[in-house]
Amino acid sequence: MLFMTVNLFKQLKIAKDILDNIDLSDFPVFRESEFTRMADLYFILLVMSTLEETGYFPQDKEIENYIIQYNDEYLDKNHMKALLIKTFAIIKDFQLTDDSIWYRKSSFFTMVVEIAKVEGNIPKNFPRKLVELEQNIMNNKKNNNEFGEYYNYMCSGTNHRKARVVRGDIFKKHTLE
Template identity: 25%
Template sequence: MDTSASNRRLRILLTSVSNKTLIPQPDFQRRLVWTNNDKIEFIKTVLEGYPFPEIYIAAGKVDPKTGDGAEVLVDGQQRITTLYQYFKDSPDIKLGKHLLPYSKLDEDDQINFLEYKVVVRDMGNMPLDEIKKVFQKINSTSYGLNAMELHNSRYGGEFKTFGEEISQMKFFEDHRVFTSNDIKRMSDVKYCLGLLITIMSTYFNRDNDLEEFLLKYNEEFPLKEAILENVTSVLSFIEKLNFDNSSRAYKKADFFTLFVELYRVLINEEYEIDIPQLRNKLDKFYEQVEWASSGQVNADVDALNYYKAALQASNDRSSRIQRGEYISKVIKSAIT
């Protein structure tokens, strides 16, 4: 595979996008997900003359009769599209008062922008299937990134940042909900994003809805303040239950269910709950679950089914729903 690298002036790339001889978004590429702030910071990088990582292109379709052809942008569409939008004074970028539009730059600054050298790695006339494989390699498994780390590399917006903020709440540290490895691999952020998505919608299967919400609320997340207040309120309520840190209540699958069902009863349905009574009932239920986990044949049926839903495929939608039904029953039995 020939992947020779060379420099191209930015004006050549921008002109190619304009006349459609460089296709910035082939079908296999992901949608544009940079926030407005991401775009501004990247434009400043170019205006100040700093380098950015190489982009990949490949030969596209060629008309054998006319000799006309096009290239496809295999990797780098966010960068090139952002620079093209800036060059065209596109309304898709809100520059604010600290960055001049391209049309208002001094002529020397415009020339410097257009003459900026971009490192381009040309993959040549490669079949589409091979291009897709290269794109996936560049953007996915080269360093063994997990799903959340990949999302983190693609989304720097409001919803992802809010998930990080929730994961860093003192509550989770105090009760050791997350392991050091969870935190190292961003599993704590993914977990908290899952909690947020569930209270905003419903139980979902594994991580299926994660990217949808990251994209939907990438630019702005207007619900942030209200949800933060509600999440804080529910966590405060759980603190008042005063579980021992060894309780099942702080195991990830169990806590997920307890938090979501308490949120629904306290926030959505606005019921009052007798805290000592609920603590007593949950202690008894979790005791039955532990009893079921030891293989006792006379274990409570609800507790046995709950345990199975927490043990196997615990992140499947059906398991989450099943656990929710049993915990909801216990919670509602303590409503005042």
């Protein structure tokens, strides 16, 4: 499926353009072998599809539909490119530790999408809130509360719509509001 997705996306070069302007290897999310399998491109496509769909969807169902829909013309390509470049720059400025939960694929995805949704307009105390949220999640991983729920959805069922929605809601509530 990834091969078909990449081929369909050749004419809509925005994901590649984004990757040409950011270096995902700056974030300890992907292993070296994943870059050779174009996991970084696939990740960008997933983020873009989620933002275009204005919400989370299960697995990667919407990526191919998104590519087909915008294959000939993508009017918002410049906005999307600028938005994601800005989003990754903001995240890079946080200087998170390599072992941060925000560098787990599921949490990184949530963080990228939620920051992009607010177009990078984050509160001044966002970095502190991000650290506090991580501490709450790790301190409550075995508890039956929202932080324990985030932890569970960070570790299992990460691609299900409900997991993505729950993570996004908790992230927003504790960092962006």
